Amino acid sequence: METLDAIRKRCSLKNHLSDRPVEPEKLRAVLQAACLAPSARNLQPWRFVVVQGKEAVQSLVDAAIFGPSTVIRQAPVIIVVCARPGDDVTIDGKEYYLFDVGLAVENLLLAATDLGLVTHPIASFNEAALKRLLHIPAEFRVVIVTPLAYPLEGSYDEAAAERLRQRTRRDLKEVAYFNRWEEREPA
Ligand SMILES: Cc1cc2nc3c(=O)[nH]c(=O)nc-3n(C[C@H](O)[C@H](O)[C@H](O)COP(=O)(O)O)c2cc1C
Numbered sequence: 001m002e003t004l005d006a007i008r009k010r011c012s013l014k015n016h017l018s019d020r021p022v023e024p025e026k027l028r029a030v031l032q033a034a035c036l037a038p039s040a041r042n043l044q045p046w047r048f049v050v051v052q053g054k055e056a057v058q059s060l061v062d063a064a065i066f067g068p069s070t071v072i073r074q075a076p077v078i079i080v081v082c083a084r085p086g087d088d089v090t091i092d093g094k095e096y097y098l099f100d101v102g103l104a105v106e107n108l109l110l111a112a113t114d115l116g117l118v119t120h121p122i123a124s125f126n127e128a129a130l131k132r133l134l135h136i137p138a139e140f141r142v143v144i145v146t147p148l149a150y151p152l153e154g155s156y157d158e159a160a161a162e163r164l165r166q167r168t169r170r171d172l173k174e175v176a177y178f179n180r181w182e183e184r185e186p187a
Contacts, residue, residue, distance in 0.1 A: 010110055012121060057078050067124060
């Protein structure tokens with residue numbers, strides 16, 4: 001798959017996850033893609049806690065994930081993305097660690113798409129519970145959680161097609177300016 005294809009096809013579909021195991025090489029490939037992201041001063045502030053196995057996944061989700069997102073208990077793998085705020089570059093008061101982690105996570109999501117896997121970034125979790133259960137040191141923050149799974153046979157394709165059809169994004173005219181703020185692309 002070409003990069004632009006993966007960008008267009010990636011979507012968040014937590015309700016259509018198969019429990020089919022993800023091969024260790026695929027898991028490794030998506031983590032390696034994440035680690036190839038650029039970061040300020042190459043500090044690579046990301047850390048990933050990979051939770052696998054039905055029991056481990058389900059008890060984690062039941063204890064720490066909120067509301068409708070508990071459907072990710074179906075996934076064979078949950079990746080918990082962490083970062084240490086101190087491991088960052090601050091420029092003009094802007095802490096870049098969340099930016100760096102975002103780049104790594106997008107790489108991860110795109111690599112997963114390329115490998116035929118489904119993801120869904122989720123921020124609605126109980127951070128204290130995740131940290132306690134996964135022994136994450138106090139100085140780290142949990143930034144995002146995503147399931148990593150094969151698509152659920154029989155329902156994924158239609159759901160993905162529908163999600164892509166319904167996808168809403170701000171028009172380029174609204175977000176991209178040329179030469180100066182709010183100046184639109186010449187016709
Ligand atoms: C930082 C972040 C936090 C998110 N948190 C949640 C969440 O808690 N629950 C959820 O269902 N989706 C969550 N999402 C998924 C977004 O709702 C989704 O990416 C967005 O609607 C665009 O849809 P798409 O990913 O299918 O393109 C989150 C996404 C991001 C990037």
